[in-house]
Amino acid sequence: NNQSKLAINMSAKQDYDCVVIGAGVQGSFTAYQLAKHNKKTLLLEQFVLPHTRGSSHGQTRIIRRAYEQDIYTQMMGEGYQLWAQLEKEAGVTLYRQTGLLVMGPETSGDYPLVKNTLLKNKVPTVILSRDNFHQHIPNVVLSEGHGALLDVTGGVLFADRALKAVQDQFQKLGGVIQDNEKVTEIKPGPVVKVTTSGGVYQARNVVITAGPWTNKLLAHTGFQLPLETVKINVCYWKEKTPGTYGVKQRFPCFVVTGSLESKEHIYGLPSNEYPDLVKICYHIGSKTDPDYRDLQTDTSDIDILKRYVSRCIPGLVPEPAVVESCMYTLTPDRHFVLDYHPNYSNIVIGAGFSGHGFKFGPVIGKLLCELSLGEVPSFDFSSFKIRRFQSHMKSAL
Numbered sequence: 001n002n003q004s005k006l007a008i009n010m011s012a013k014q015d016y017d018c019v020v021i022g023a024g025v026q027g028s029f030t031a032y033q034l035a036k037h038n039k040k041t042l043l044l045e046q047f048v049l050p051h052t053r054g055s056s057h058g059q060t061r062i063i064r065r066a067y068e069q070d071i072y073t074q075m076m077g078e079g080y081q082l083w084a085q086l087e088k089e090a091g092v093t094l095y096r097q098t099g100l101l102v103m104g105p106e107t108s109g110d111y112p113l114v115k116n117t118l119l120k121n122k123v124p125t126v127i128l129s130r131d132n133f134h135q136h137i138p139n140v141v142l143s144e145g146h147g148a149l150l151d152v153t154g155g156v157l158f159a160d161r162a163l164k165a166v167q168d169q170f171q172k173l174g175g176v177i178q179d180n181e182k183v184t185e186i187k188p189g190p191v192v193k194v195t196t197s198g199g200v201y202q203a204r205n206v207v208i209t210a211g212p213w214t215n216k217l218l219a220h221t222g223f224q225l226p227l228e229t230v231k232i233n234v235c236y237w238k239e240k241t242p243g244t245y246g247v248k249q250r251f252p253c254f255v256v257t258g259s260l261e262s263k264e265h266i267y268g269l270p271s272n273e274y275p276d277l278v279k280i281c282y283h284i285g286s287k288t289d290p291d292y293r294d295l296q297t298d299t300s301d302i303d304i305l306k307r308y309v310s311r312c313i314p315g316l317v318p319e320p321a322v323v324e325s326c327m328y329t330l331t332p333d334r335h336f337v338l339d340y341h342p343n344y345s346n347i348v349i350g351a352g353f354s355g356h357g358f359k360f361g362p363v364i365g366k367l368l369c370e371l372s373l374g375e376v377p378s379f380d381f382s383s384f385k386i387r388r389f390q391s392h393m394k395s396a397l
């Protein structure tokens with residue numbers, strides 16, 4: 001019976017080269033890379049897969065090279081190649097090029113930084129003038145004082161499909177996924193002991209990619225990162241005329257960048273996953289505990305979105321037709337954490353993807369794998385090291 005199976009599992013320790021904790025986009029790509037390097041790898045997930053309770057679910061995500069900082073634009077150079085490689089290996093389409101429309105205060109905040117990064121890194125870009133904006137992007141109103149450009153490489157990633165593809169490839173390479181197994185204890189040491197609701201595992205190396213639950217897991221190792229988890233209301237808005245903002249009509253993904261004066265921080269994707277519904281979200285959420293996400297009921301973001309939609313996207317009904325939930329795990333500077341655990345060099349942490357990590361999944365998986373194998377990382381990850389938070393950190397002991 002189940003009880004005795006559990007008793008047998010709990011007593012028999014199973015050995016792996018590496019245990020990856022958390023089967024979101026980052027853990028799944030890390031496990032896949034480790035298996036590609038012939039490492040005996042276990043990917044643990046607390047929920048039954050696929051699930052909708054973390055940060056990687058949903059049908060779509062934006063992919064883009066448009067960023068304020070060179071490092072992300074450059075990382076995505078390799079990112080696109082690795083996405084294409086997975087598409088080829090798995091025989092599925094994961095990326096649809098739509099372009100990414102960036103709009104924002106022309107001379108302040110993030111817009112001029114993004115423009116500069118794109119041009120400096122020679123990313124195919126079209127700068128739109130106020131005069132020709134309407135001709136290229138009908139049915140969107142460009143706010144007064146805003147500039148607009150198109151990152152031609154931008155588009156949609158089919159997120160759920162991508163997660164399944166990378167997990168399938170991992171298993172084809174001999175990797176093991178145990179879902180519905182929550183990690184309840186991590187005992188660091190030269191061989192790390194990982195206890196779950198279903199068994200006990202040992203590995204020379206562990207990678208923690210637990211998204212919003214990262215600090216709950218790190219508490220077992222006596223360490224905490226300065227992370228904040230927020231809930232995002234994922235809103236879908238109905239087209240007044242079906243197809244006006246459709247992926248098939250090549251309506252682009254878009255981002256409205258903020259500045260000190262205008263705190264819009266809004267982004268959207270063409271209608272695709274639900275017929276005639278355009279996904280538009282606010283990039284700032286309200287603090288939540290991932291185990292009680294649905295108790296966070298703040299909807300002030302939806303009020304901001306309603307005003308924006310009615311002012312700038314006149315072809316949509318300014319009331320969301322569908323609202324789903326997702327979470328960001330924020331660092332104070334909104335940059336990722338990709339590093340060794342400060343006290344245990346055989347535990348690697350990938351966390352704090354701050355609401356923009358999906359597109360980087362293949363690159364992050366590669367880097368976390370390299371760190372775990374003790375290899376020299378293939379790109380300079382100094383911006384992502386934990387020591388930048390020295391003043392924020394506190395011990396959980």
Ligand SMILES: Cc1cc2nc3c(=O)[nH]c(=O)nc-3n(C[C@H](O)[C@H](O)[C@H](O)COP(=O)(O)OP(=O)(O)OC[C@H]3O[C@@H](n4cnc5c(N)ncnc54)[C@H](O)[C@@H]3O)c2cc1C
Pocket residue numbers: 021022023024025026027044045046047053054055056057060061062063181182183184209210211212213214217232234281326327328350351353354355356357358359360
């Ligand atoms: C609304 C929304 C829109 C976004 N849009 C974009 C976008 O357009 N483009 C983009 O690039 N990024 C976007 N992102 C960000 C991106 O989706 C995230 O950065 C990324 O999914 C984070 O992945 P993760 O693997 O770190 O976390 P998660 O997906 O949360 O994975 C962590 C996993 O760890 C598991 N876990 C936790 N604790 C345990 C435990 N004790 N035992 C076992 N398993 C455990 C969890 O169940 C979970 O499955 C968006 C995010 C949201 C919420």
Ligand SMILES: O=C(O)[C@@H]1CCCC=N1
Pocket residue numbers: 062063064255267283355356357
């Ligand atoms: O990461 C992305 O591209 C999106 C859009 C901007 C805000 C967050 N996620």
